[in-house]
Amino acid sequence: MSEPRVARTLAIAVLASMVGVYLLSRPWSAVAVLPVFALQLRYLVPRLERLRTPAATAVQAALTYTAVLPFEVTASMLGLLMAALLLDGAWRVAAAAAVSAVVIEAVRDGTADGTLGISITVALTCLVTYGLAGFVGRIEEVHAARLALAVSAVEEERLAMAATLDDGIGRALDRIARARPGGLGEVLATARESLGAVRSAAADLRGLSLAPEIAAARGLLASAGIEAAVRTGHNEPLGQAGTLLAAVLREAVTDVVRQGTARRCEIETAERGGMLVLRVAGDGERTAERAAAALDDLAARVAEVGGRLTAGLEPDGRFAVTAQVTATEPPCPAGGREHRLSLALLATVLTGLSVKGLLLMSAAQALAAVPLLAACCALILWPRGRWTLLPLALLCYLPLIWFKEAWGGTPGYLAGALLVLLPAAAAWPLVGAVLVSMGVIAWAAGAGAPLVANSVISALVTGLVVYGLVRPAQLADELRAASAGLARAAVVQERLRAARDLHDLLGHTFAAVLLKGELARRLERSDPARAAREFADMVAMAVRARADMDALTCTAPRLDLDAELASARSVLEAAGIEVRVARDGDPPAAAATVLGAVLREAVTNVLRHSAARHCEITVRADGLSVANDGAPARVAPPGSGIGNLRTRLAAAGGRLEAGRDGDRFRLTARLDPAGLAGDADGVGAAAGVQLGDDRR
Known part of the structure; x- marks a missing residue:
């Protein structure tokens, strides 16, 4: 509810x-x-x-x-x-x-006392009814604003990223786009520096969350035939702690895979005593000293921030790496005006009810009752956990011996406190016991059935009023905290989206710019005409990358598949690879973004991870595939690019297949047409809010 x-x-x-x-x-x-x-x-x-x-x-x-x-x-x-x-x-x-x-x-x-008593009751009834309606309205406003808060947080994050990227990478792209053939050396230096900056920026963005690294670890372990058991018990975002623990996780899992003897690897995160704990344990055969040496550098980095990293054999023989760093807890929203209003209204109601009780006492009784009533009110207004209930119960029941019916309204305070401080399953039976006790006490005092019923109902009403004035304020605080959590989660997702797009789009572009620039430099003397064409292609890539970067900081980029095909052909041919493009149908327009990203990553993999001489790109109505020869005999575990693409395709209801096909390596993206039905922004929007593997 x-x-x-x-x-x-x-x-x-x-x-x-x-x-x-x-x-x-x-x-x-x-x-x-x-x-x-x-x-x-x-x-x-x-x-x-x-x-x-x-x-x-x-x-x-x-x-x-x-x-x-x-x-x-x-x-x-x-x-x-x-x-x-x-x-x-x-x-x-x-x-x-x-x-x-x-x-x-x-x-x-x-009588004066009767008139005063009813005046107090009228005022309290008005205040309670008016206050509850106000609480409901405020909670609805906070609830309605929660998504706006998340959107606002994301927009602020995009503005901050835009300013950072534009200051460095954007200026570099502008310099390349304005370059002249005579400044080719400077362009290449700029491209190399910018490629490093892109990778560093992507690492910084995704480093604030462990989610991508955990996803990458799953994929790496699966590719090595190792069962992965993952248990997460931390809250995102993690701040710089995430960057450090991601490095520990990456090294520990890589070590498990490198040894090649483990069958099962456990990855566990938890928050204990203000510390964020990461544990990676594998059942492979090895010695503790060897792993500890590999982690010395990380242990020193963890120690610098006041944490601790240990590596060694556990009692059951498994080798475990455990890192502990101080958890960066997001600030909890302070109680808003609902909390202050609740406290003020509750204090007014309790004061009014107390005055009504005092009007039924003699002067001597009233003098003795005032400090007791003040103590009851203080325990309700400023409770200190469940232990408050015991002294409150004593204050509500023991004075009945002396004050009798004049004190009969105070057990209702206890009923309200029970509802506020205990879970409903425990509170309501105890409230029922309070109501029954009031009926029994009234009956034992010789009251008739109407007065017995009135005692029970009055205690229930008082308890509900106390609960009704406290619980809405708690709901508002909980809702505000949940809204802040939603905003933090949205910011984390936005950072991961930006990290993916930096890696997939700008990283590819700068790598292609370097390739084109190097080729243009080698051809300057032997084939000036082709060198000029390669240089022009390089400049055009920089212009397109500038548009990609601008899109990256506002919405998921929308790519043109035909332009990406032309770019892929140009880059591959520049590397001396024969390219064949076949079309067997046209994919939906909404698929352009995700298929363009798949094509860019596939081309990057061909250039970086193979000795290809031939490459075939096939476009179909339900996706595309890229196949190349020259693949290594042992294919490396999937990196961040493949993980990113799987995330994007999963968001569109599709899947990614990658692996050897005979003597060739083939990457195939298959899309579900139903997942692409709807507006053309669906794929990009989905890709922008999904967690994914983002490690190179």
Whole structure:
């Protein structure tokens, strides 16, 4: 159940309990009281908001005075009408209703204490009803704003990334785009420096989260035939701790795979005692000293930040690497104005209820009761955990021996505290016990059935009022904390998306620029015409990369597949690789982004990881494939590029296949047409919010 619905349900329950007291005193007044209750719901139930009109308020006023005058219901019921008038902004009319309540009770009771008591009850009824409606409204506002908060956080992150990237990589691309053939050496130096900057920026962005590294570890272990058992118990983002632990995880898992004797590897994260703990344990055969030496550098880095890294054999014979660093906990949102309003309203209500009890005592009793009541109120207003319940219970029950019925309302404080401090499964049975005890005490004191019922109902109403004024504020705080968590998660996802796109798009571009530039330099003397063409291609790549970078910092890039095919052919041919492009249908336009990224990564892999002489690119209606010869006999485990592509394709309901096909290496992307149905931004948006393997 959502927080607004919980708040509305609680407010309705409190309102119903107060109305129940009126029906208990005058059952035949239901004909007027129940419609008043129904009309009051228009301030709590969204579907009834259309009834928030002057005409509905006038009807409620007529029904309220009908219940109070002809049916002789207590004048405190006018507190509901006052709350409705205040919610409508009719302050003066609400004041007039308050005066009428005092006059009616003065005529009925004729005593100063009775008139004062009913005046307090009217004010408390109004405050509770008005406050609950206000709480519900505020919780709905906070709930509605939670997504806007996440969007705002993401936009701020994009602006920050845009400023950082534009200051370094963007300027480098601009210099390359404006380059002239005579400055080829400077262009190549700029491209090399920028390629390093791109990889460093991508590492920094994804380093604030362990999720990509854990995904990469799974893939690496799976490729080596090692079963991976992963248990995560940390919260993202991790800040710089994530970068350090990612390095530890990468080294530890690589070591497990390198040894080649493990069958199972356990990866576990947890937060204990303010420390973030990472444990990697493999069952391979090896010695502790050898692994410890490989991790010396990381151990020193962990120690620099006040952490600890240990490596050694566990009692069961497994070799484990354990790193502990201080957890960077995100700041918890401080209590908002709902919390302050809750405290103020609750203090006012408790004071009013206490004064009503004191009016029933003698002067000597009142003098003794004041500090006891103050202690009760303090325990409710500023509880110190569940231990508060024991002293509160003693204060609520023991004084009954001396003050008798004048103290009969205080056990309701305990009922409210039970609901606030204990889980519902434990609280409600104990509240039931409190209500039964009040009935038994009233019966033992010789009260008749109506007074026994009144004692029980009054304790329930008091408990619900206390709970109803505390719980909405807690809900608002919880919702605000959840909203902040959502915003943090959205920022983490945005950083991972940007890291993927930096790696997949700009990394590929700078690698291609370097290739084209080196080729142009070698051809300057032997084939000036082709050198000029290669240089022009290099400049065009820089211009396109500038557009990619701009897109990267606002939405998932939208690539043109035909342009990517032309670029792939140009880059591969520049490397001396014969290229054949075959088309067997056209994929949907919405697939251009993800297929363009697949093609870029495939071309990068051909250039970096093979001695290819021939490459075939096949485009189909449901995806594409890239096959090349010259693949190494032993294919390395998938890196971050393959992991990124699997993430993108999974977001579109597709899959990626990569591996040897005879004497060739083939990478195939298959898309689910149903996953691409809808708007053209679906693939890019999905790719921008999925966690994925992002390690090179």
